Amino acid sequence: xxxxxxxxxxxxxxxxxxxxxxxxxxxxxxxxxxxxxxxxxxxxxxxxxxxxxxxxxxxxxxxxxxxxxxxxxxxxxxxxxxxxxxxxxxxxxxxxxxxxxxxxxxxxxxxxxxxxxxxxxxxxxxxxxxxxxxxxxxxxxxxxxxxxxxxxxxxxxxxxxxxxxxxxxxxxxxxxxxxxxxxxxxxxxxxxxxxxxxxxxxxxxxxxxxxxxxxxxxxxxxxxxxxxxxxxxxxxxxxxxxxxxxxxxxxxxxxxxxxxxxxxxxxxxxxxxxxxxxxxxxxxxxxxxxxxxxx
Amino acid sequence: xxxxxxxxxxxxxxxxxxxxxxxxxxxxxxxxxxxxxxxxxxxxxxxxxxxxxxxxxxxxxxxxxxxxxxxxxxxxxxxxxxxxxxxxxxxxxxxxxxxxxxxxxxxxxxxxxxxxxxxxxxxxxxxxxxxxxxxxxxxxxxxxxxxxxxxxxxxxxxxxxxxxxxxxxxxxxxxxxxxxxxxxxxxxxxxxxxxxxxxxxxxxxxxxxxxxxxxxxxxxxxxxxxxxxxxx
Ligand SMILES: Nc1ncnc2c1ncn2[C@@H]1O[C@H](COP(=O)(O)OP(=O)(O)O)[C@@H](O)[C@H]1O
Ligand SMILES: [Mg+2]
Numbered sequence: 001x002x003x004x005x006x007x008x009x010x011x012x013x014x015x016x017x018x019x020x021x022x023x024x025x026x027x028x029x030x031x032x033x034x035x036x037x038x039x040x041x042x043x044x045x046x047x048x049x050x051x052x053x054x055x056x057x058x059x060x061x062x063x064x065x066x067x068x069x070x071x072x073x074x075x076x077x078x079x080x081x082x083x084x085x086x087x088x089x090x091x092x093x094x095x096x097x098x099x100x101x102x103x104x105x106x107x108x109x110x111x112x113x114x115x116x117x118x119x120x121x122x123x124x125x126x127x128x129x130x131x132x133x134x135x136x137x138x139x140x141x142x143x144x145x146x147x148x149x150x151x152x153x154x155x156x157x158x159x160x161x162x163x164x165x166x167x168x169x170x171x172x173x174x175x176x177x178x179x180x181x182x183x184x185x186x187x188x189x190x191x192x193x194x195x196x197x198x199x200x201x202x203x204x205x206x207x208x209x210x211x212x213x214x215x216x217x218x219x220x221x222x223x224x225x226x227x228x229x230x231x232x233x234x235x236x237x238x239x240x241x242x243x244x245x246x247x248x249x250x251x252x253x254x255x256x257x258x259x260x261x262x263x264x265x266x267x268x269x270x271x272x273x274x275x276x277x278x279x280x281x282x283x284x285x286x287x288x289x290x291x292x293x294x295x
Numbered sequence: 296x297x298x299x300x301x302x303x304x305x306x307x308x309x310x311x312x313x314x315x316x317x318x319x320x321x322x323x324x325x326x327x328x329x330x331x332x333x334x335x336x337x338x339x340x341x342x343x344x345x346x347x348x349x350x351x352x353x354x355x356x357x358x359x360x361x362x363x364x365x366x367x368x369x370x371x372x373x374x375x376x377x378x379x380x381x382x383x384x385x386x387x388x389x390x391x392x393x394x395x396x397x398x399x400x401x402x403x404x405x406x407x408x409x410x411x412x413x414x415x416x417x418x419x420x421x422x423x424x425x426x427x428x429x430x431x432x433x434x435x436x437x438x439x440x441x442x443x444x445x446x447x448x449x450x451x452x453x454x455x456x457x458x459x460x461x462x463x464x465x466x467x468x469x470x471x472x473x474x475x476x477x478x479x480x481x482x483x484x485x486x487x488x489x490x491x492x493x494x495x496x497x498x499x500x501x502x503x504x505x506x507x508x509x510x511x512x513x514x515x516x517x518x519x520x521x522x523x524x525x526x527x
């Protein structure tokens with residue numbers, strides 16, 4: 001189509017929107033709200049994920065050797081564990097190191113350990129971090145089978161609780177987002193349908209005088225695109241700038257909480273929202289095509 | 296070659312009504328043809344087959360050599376650009392001015408704006424509405440509205456003009472004016488087919504008359520009148 005024909009379609013689409021501003025605003029609002037909810041949940045889950053990862057990296061799995069294990073056996077165990085793809089890092093903590101760390105943690109009260117004299121009741125151990133949080137349990141299992149290992153410990157509850165929290169947030173966010181998106185789709189589709197009905201006389205005349213079907217369709221495609229785009233840009237803008245503001249104030253007051261950075265995370269989510277909005281508008285039109293054919 | 300030919304054309308609507316039954320009709324370029332007959336005879340159906348608003352149930356409809364009934368969907372717009380249509384109920388866009396209503400037909404077929412301007416003023420003159428160019432349809436009389444519709448039908452320089460009871464909603468004076476304009480359009484070279492039951496107009500025009508009844512052609516005569524009995 002020629003440029004002026006695009007201009008014609010755009011004018012027609014705008015007229016549809018202006019003819020029924022309440023419906024246009026309703027379409028834009030539902031689109032914006034549903035995408036914003038989706039965006040908020042995506043950001044939330046990205047952050048919980050990041051926090052979990054950070055905590056998990058600090059949670060080491062400890063495998064304790066029996067007192068009778070030789071240092072050669074321990075070195076062999078270390079090499080085997082390091083060879084596992086699920087292991088990020090592994091090191092041997094000797095019983096002497098463990099004791100001095102314990103003393104260090106007791107600080108001023110370190111003298112209570114003096115009563116032990118030269119006896120050291122602690123065992124040598126392997127301190128292992130997993131590559132991803134979900135690998136922790138299997139790494140622990142793997143360690144329990146290593147020769148000489150008598151006991152494995154890690155903070156499993158913290159990890160699994162965080163996991164179920166992430167899953168919960170994802171499920172709720174996705175469910176709510178999809179539900180709201182369907183609502184937005186319905187409203188957009190309705191706006192387009194009403195536009196088709198309002199313009200049926202015009203459409204009939206267009207066909208009578210020999211307009212192509214694509215020319216009949218384009219004003220409505222553009223209408224859907226405009227609605228979806230405006231709604232999604234509002235949602236994307238709100239989630240991006242909102243998150244950027246939150247991030248900058250949080251990183252000042254709670255610097256130890258490892259939030260995801262606005263770029264790339266919030267930016268990519270904003271882009272995703274715009275793409276979804278455009279998709280929403282297009283699908284909203286596709287659902288009305290049959291109605292358009294029957295005008 | 297004939298501009299329009301119908302060969303053994305029948306049309307049965309989905310509800311079972313046989314609106315046309317074995318119609319044979321040839322119309323050459325430049326002719327003026329009245330399609331007459333009682334209400335329900337099948338006049339509108341015949342016209343609708345010509346611009347592919349309906350497809351024949353059987354038989355062949357040829358317009359300018361194209362088999363309209365079997366034409367591909369995407370070719371239909373290009374057929375319609377060669378056919379002007381006027382209806383009893385005008386079918387104008389009420390919020391748009393006379394000029395915009397007429398130009399609409401060219402804008403949606405991607406004609407250059409300069410050409411649109413030229414042609415619109417041409418047809419406005421043809422139908423005598425130059426001084427009403429910026430009025431909107433609700434401000435116009437029925438006769439004027441029908442002339443706007445006629446101008447819109449003619450602005451694309453169609454091969455054939457189809458008029459389905461164009462004077463049906465007009466008072467006698469306006470009907471006469473419309474009739475004169477249609478004959479003038481024909482004199483300038485456009486083929487015209489007009490469905491009507493305005494006997495007086497038909498009788499005065501002395502043109503070809505195709506009389507239909509019950510979906511069939513009962514009479515086809517040149518320089519004829521509305522009913523057979525009237526002999527001059
Ligand atoms: N779309 C339609 N669906 C079903 N029947 C129709 C339709 N259009 C016309 N008819 C029927 O076909 C017959 C011919 O109608 P029409 O062509 O409109 O006649 P005319 O224009 O001569 O009055 C009538 O009986 C009418 O009721
Ligand atoms: Mg009729």
